[in-house]
Amino acid sequence: MPETPRRADRPSAPRYGNRPTMKDVAARAGVGLKTVSRVVNGESGVTPETERRVQEAIDALGFRRNDSARVLRKGRTASVGLVLEDLADPFYGPLSRAVEEVARAHGALLINGSSAEDPDREQELALALCARRVDGLVIIPAGDDHRYLEPEIKAGVATVFVDRPAGGIDADCVLSDNFGGARQGVAHLVAHGHRRIGFIGDMPRIHTASERLRGYRTAMEDAGIAVEDAWMSLGATDPARVRRAAEEMLSGPSPVTAVFSGNNRVTVTVIRVLAEQSRRVALVAFDDLELADLLQPGVTVVAQDAAAIGRTAADRLFRQLDGALLLPERIELPTRLIARGSGELPPAD
Amino acid sequence: MPETPRRADRPSAPRYGNRPTMKDVAARAGVGLKTVSRVVNGESGVTPETERRVQEAIDALGFRRNDSARVLRKGRTASVGLVLEDLADPFYGPLSRAVEEVARAHGALLINGSSAEDPDREQELALALCARRVDGLVIIPAGDDHRYLEPEIKAGVATVFVDRPAGGIDADCVLSDNFGGARQGVAHLVAHGHRRIGFIGDMPRIHTASERLRGYRTAMEDAGIAVEDAWMSLGATDPARVRRAAEEMLSGPSPVTAVFSGNNRVTVTVIRVLAEQSRRVALVAFDDLELADLLQPGVTVVAQDAAAIGRTAADRLFRQLDGALLLPERIELPTRLIARGSGELPPAD
């Protein structure tokens, strides 16, 4: 029975949707496969004349080396993964860009993924990236159990955690001084005469949220102020929740005269609520905002340097990959208090 | 001569840095390679007992399928590339996230890259992504010649341009109505009594910049106003350049009474400069800003929906990949004028 002719019967013709390979180039140039490989990779040991012929075939065929195949053979993929919470959050843009730049300097591409603050999705993403055999992984954890990564790390995947430490495993992490920054910010409010100070933060299971709350508590304790439960609110950072929280601590029998906002998502809503109040309420916010200095009053913030965090994490990742067998380390980056007016308002009563 | 023993001599043991393969799993479970493949991919036709043995071997070895190898065989990589200007720019975060979400719905990962507004880097990035054999490419062009992509597109790489059209090739693109938006914004200023209106935009070779300038010119013409050269300034969006441009058109013999800002990078600097002026200068800005409504006065903007743009582009990309052989199309998304105060200020003279 005669075979049905297939498109594959024309092995050296570039078929639509099927890309030319080194084999096609070799056939057209009348040379061996290895010679094509030499030209494509700029290796020495090819006559100028041979090189010209190969190059001609490459151009005519529109050949581009398939890096997937290359990678399969070489072992390293020259790509790193970044799992973060939400690329649309202004904190992660600069962080991601910084990681990208370091990766680029090392010839690597960056695969981004958003966990949407969902631990399952974080795991799914991180493991999908491992299946793609990224050389390394920068993770902003959503979950608090990362033992699922143990086989991957043992297999050689470089890993650095950012913004929050890993759970259940020993790994590098790069953090801001959340505790110290919050403590300093709250102390700043105390220094300006406040005693009833509110704290609105993210969900308590998130490391940064709990650390910043701890900073708040410590600063209050330092000042000898007994904190009332009604002054603290942790939870989701959606506008509705934050608005409710702010309005509650601003009303009632002992309303706060100042608010410490736990992160940039919270801050945008708190600013809106404070603008609606009849009396002036002081504000210090964790995380800087682009137009914070142009508001009236300017927003006093405890700023983190997202780009520096990303850069530090990526540097560390490539140090791991370069074989500097470093012990896992916890790197804490300082925050910076920037006084702009809102944090220097005196108590309204 | 006896061979030197190598680590590879223990083929079924998971070596550090060398990951276990299906072959290792097969050996350990005492089954064939194809059976492992069946279990890993959840295919039918495996006895529960066999499946259990294979699963045990997988867990014991810490096996994870190498998707690079899989991809090489299957043809599609289930990944798409996104080349944008700068991930740290607040316009691109939501756009990128939207592309990611659509990709995720189609089971694909997203590789991000920043061109830094450099045409050479755009090309380098786009071609590197093609070498990785991404299935599709979303590109926010930095350059204006994209013929370098012709072989890739012919070879089947789906391609959608965003924010600016492709140059030299016929390809899908998704744009905002830059001309119409700018025209409407400037007309808004005219309607509030302004005649000397300045325009500060990005470099003229950038499509959005020239289109918005055209919208400005048309609105002025519509109003019968002769535009003076000194009222228009196009160039890099760094603060120093924008500040100089703004200060120049605000001084001199016929200073402008209103400014139309060409994009979000320009706007942040213009707001700063205007805040320093002794007289009130009206402002309408292309692109929304997070705290724009909280400034005093609120900033009137012509808003684009970055997420909708990203979503539309990604949808189109996957429609191409799904084989809907569509003709290249130019999709224009409407903008929205949001009046907040700064655009409704009357002329100061």
Add this chain to the structure above:
DNA sequence: CTGAAAGCGCTTACAG
């Protein structure tokens, strides 16, 4: 239900 062989497109280790 199960598996051996061939092949995806490259690179590596050799040999000429």
Add this chain to the structure above:
DNA sequence: CTGAAAGCGCTTACAG
């Protein structure tokens, strides 16, 4: 200076 063979870790197309 050049190239044939083997192999990276999977899947495909068959055969039993």
